[in-house]
Amino acid sequence: MNVLETHTRRVRDSGRKLLVPYVTGGLAGDWTDYLHAAADAGADVLEVGLPFSDPMLDGPAIQRASDAALARGATIDSILTDVSRLSLPVPVVAMTYANLVFRRGAEWFCAALRDAGFSGLIVPDVPVDEADELLAAATGLDLVLLVSPATTRERRREIAGRSGGYVYAVSLMGTTGARAALPASAGELARSVKAVTDLPVLLGFGVSSPATARAAVVEADGVIVGSTLMQQVLDGSSPGDVGVSLTGMRAALDGLDA
Amino acid sequence: MSSRTVERSRFGIYGGRFVPESLIPACEDVERAFTEAWHDPVFRDRLAEILSVYAGRPTPLTPALRLSAELGVTLLLKREDLAHTGSHKINNVLGQALLAQRMGKARLIAETGAGSHGVATATAGALLGMATTVFMGERDIERQQLNVFRMRTLGAEVIPVSTGSRTLKDACTEALRHWVTAVDDSHYCLGSVMGPHPYPWMVREFQRVIGDEARSQVTAVPDYVVACVGGGSNAAGTFAGFLDTSARLIGVEAEGGAAVTAGSDGILHGFRTRVLQDADGQIAEAHSIAPGLDYPGVGPEHAHFASTGQARYVTVGDTDVVAAVHRLARTEGIICALESAHAVAWLINAAASGEVPAGATVLLTLSGRGDKDMATLMELA
Numbered sequence: 001m002n003v004l005e006t007h008t009r010r011v012r013d014s015g016r017k018l019l020v021p022y023v024t025g026g027l028a029g030d031w032t033d034y035l036h037a038a039a040d041a042g043a044d045v046l047e048v049g050l051p052f053s054d055p056m057l058d059g060p061a062i063q064r065a066s067d068a069a070l071a072r073g074a075t076i077d078s079i080l081t082d083v084s085r086l087s088l089p090v091p092v093v094a095m096t097y098a099n100l101v102f103r104r105g106a107e108w109f110c111a112a113l114r115d116a117g118f119s120g121l122i123v124p125d126v127p128v129d130e131a132d133e134l135l136a137a138a139t140g141l142d143l144v145l146l147v148s149p150a151t152t153r154e155r156r157r158e159i160a161g162r163s164g165g166y167v168y169a170v171s172l173m174g175t176t177g178a179r180a181a182l183p184a185s186a187g188e189l190a191r192s193v194k195a196v197t198d199l200p201v202l203l204g205f206g207v208s209s210p211a212t213a214r215a216a217v218v219e220a221d222g223v224i225v226g227s228t229l230m231q232q233v234l235d236g237s238s239p240g241d242v243g244v245s246l247t248g249m250r251a252a253l254d255g256l257d258a
Numbered sequence: 259m260s261s262r263t264v265e266r267s268r269f270g271i272y273g274g275r276f277v278p279e280s281l282i283p284a285c286e287d288v289e290r291a292f293t294e295a296w297h298d299p300v301f302r303d304r305l306a307e308i309l310s311v312y313a314g315r316p317t318p319l320t321p322a323l324r325l326s327a328e329l330g331v332t333l334l335l336k337r338e339d340l341a342h343t344g345s346h347k348i349n350n351v352l353g354q355a356l357l358a359q360r361m362g363k364a365r366l367i368a369e370t371g372a373g374s375h376g377v378a379t380a381t382a383g384a385l386l387g388m389a390t391t392v393f394m395g396e397r398d399i400e401r402q403q404l405n406v407f408r409m410r411t412l413g414a415e416v417i418p419v420s421t422g423s424r425t426l427k428d429a430c431t432e433a434l435r436h437w438v439t440a441v442d443d444s445h446y447c448l449g450s451v452m453g454p455h456p457y458p459w460m461v462r463e464f465q466r467v468i469g470d471e472a473r474s475q476v477t478a479v480p481d482y483v484v485a486c487v488g489g490g491s492n493a494a495g496t497f498a499g500f501l502d503t504s505a506r507l508i509g510v511e512a513e514g515g516a517a518v519t520a521g522s523d524g525i526l527h528g529f530r531t532r533v534l535q536d537a538d539g540q541i542a543e544a545h546s547i548a549p550g551l552d553y554p555g556v557g558p559e560h561a562h563f564a565s566t567g568q569a570r571y572v573t574v575g576d577t578d579v580v581a582a583v584h585r586l587a588r589t590e591g592i593i594c595a596l597e598s599a600h601a602v603a604w605l606i607n608a609a610a611s612g613e614v615p616a617g618a619t620v621l622l623t624l625s626g627r628g629d630k631d632m633a634t635l636m637e638l639a
């Protein structure tokens with residue numbers, strides 16, 4: 001079993017809910033400080049976005065974060081180099097789009113991730129039907145696959161069977177972005193995925209506050225939090241500020257906020 | 259009628275379905291519904307009927323006598339500019355709108371560059387009583403105001419897209435994002451032979467009426483078959499009628515949007531194709547005076563044809579295109595769209611250079627009329 005999945009299973013089995021913050025690579029000069037702050041606030045896994053010019057599944061906050069990073073000159077190489085210099089206490093997963101993965105070849109891309117110390121990969125526009133080439137190239141890395149509320153029962157089984165590290169349950173039919181309340185579809189989705197796999201199942205999309213995080217882990221094993229953090233960074237929040245928000249979500253996941 | 263309906267999810271290494279999981283069931287639904295409909299004589303008859311009594315098909319094949327004489331060739335124009343709404347886009351849209359109705363959808367979503375596809379979709383929406391939402395880049399809204407007003411007159415909602423290059427690429431990304439939130443009641447009426455499977459195949463089938471008609475209208479197989487290529491739907495539809503002939507197939511791209519000629523393999527908007535991009539895979543902005551060709555990708559079938567040599571792809575620049583609009587207008591009394599003028603411009607150059615030899619017969623698809631481009635041309639006058 002790969003590093004990521006060993007870790008996520010161990011955390012889940014210990015009874016702890018997983019907190020997985022997302023940070024767009026290269027978003028600011030001090031962007032890796034946000035990773036350290038997130039780890040200090042109790043993150044269990046870190047997702048680093050490799051920005052793409054045309055992020056089909058992202059709402060306004062991550063679109064803007066991606067544009068800002070690219071405008072600052074962020075590249076795959078610069079972000080991987082930044083990450084390779086860090087010593088982080090938790091596994092790091094890359095999140096990006098198919099064109100960046102296949103541009104120089106899936107083999108090249110996965111090797112570059114491994115060399116930079118990543119342990120997993122999420123590519124939302126490579127659905128399970130198109131994943132063979134990437135799965136073959138991703139030895140040593142876990143390829144995290146996504147399920148959505150529209151996914152049929154049969155596909156849920158297939159996706160969970162081929163996913164590594166965790167299953168990313170997309171809580172709603174929509175793009176990434178903060179929402180005031182967790183959508184009704186979220187809990188049911190997490191439950192239906194857990195019924196077909198013993199991989200940890202994490203909910204993402206719309207988890208943006210202690211309350212939504214708490215609601216998510218009624219069914220799920222943890223949460224992925226991105227847009228609300230990226231909005232804070234775009235609005236000028238420091239790593240310390242972002243750490244404070246994550247500490248609030250950590251407490252909610254640990255059941256300490258009631 | 260349907261013997262040629264072989265499903266194609268890939269064209270060589272190109273095509274596929276690179277979309278988020280949320281869109282997979284929707285794509286599968288469209289694929290299933292189209293496959294059934296295309297084998298259903300009732301659907302085919304209904305579409306043929308509407309294309310005839312509403313959209314004005316078949317469109318004529320016009321011998322361009324004076325321009326032919328000047329160029330020393332025999333030029334035949336397939337007149338998609340005379341189809342209802344003024345371009346070939348109506349062929350695909352009526353097909354998809356009937357399909358959407360058959361699927362029980364109440365609403366159509368579309369992206370548009372030049373506005374031709376948006377106008378066609380708004381038209382089909384009005385005809386069939388379906389709500390229509392069209393995404394259009396802010397830059398294209400500025401340069402195609404006539405079409406924006408036409409869409410609104412037809413009752414469509416036009417949503418400006420302010421991200422990225424604010425052109426067709428961004429309108430398409432935004433339409434896909436929106437479709438994710440609206441799959442239950444909405445059909446994404448994609449405007450060219452691009453996007454995730456089944457769109458490249460389905461749109462080609464809806465557009466093959468251009469090539470099939472032209473094939474039956476010519477008295478002999480032409481030496482050259484020429485069409486402009488943005489996403490590539492008028493070219494794919496035209497080529498479909500001549501693939502099994504000796505005609506040389508020529509797709510003309512805009513110099514600043516030449517995905518086949520100047521791009522490299524990549525994945526954009528749900529399919530693998532040739533794309534304008536940088537070393538990391540960031541998509542480059544296309545630049546063309548013709549908004550409908552201002553796109554950094556191209557339909558997967560064209561990427562495939564280019565790799566096998568079944569068709570040849572060439573480019574022309576803005577200056578030649580504008581000159582071609584004027585030349586065709588003055589020799590034939592036809593003001594064509596800037597997109598279509600790419601095909602005309604290539605022929606003018608190729609006849610002058612001898613690349614197309616004297617006496618050759620050339621079938622050229624005039625994909626649309628130029629009314630929408632008058633503001634652009636007035637600025638240059």
Ligand SMILES: Cc1ncc(COP(=O)(O)O)c(C=O)c1O
Pocket residue numbers: 345346371372373374375449450451486487488489490491492493549550551595597598625626627
């Ligand atoms: C008149 C006209 N021709 C051609 C095109 C390009 O599309 P395609 O390459 O799909 O035919 C457009 C697109 O908007 C158009 O409006």
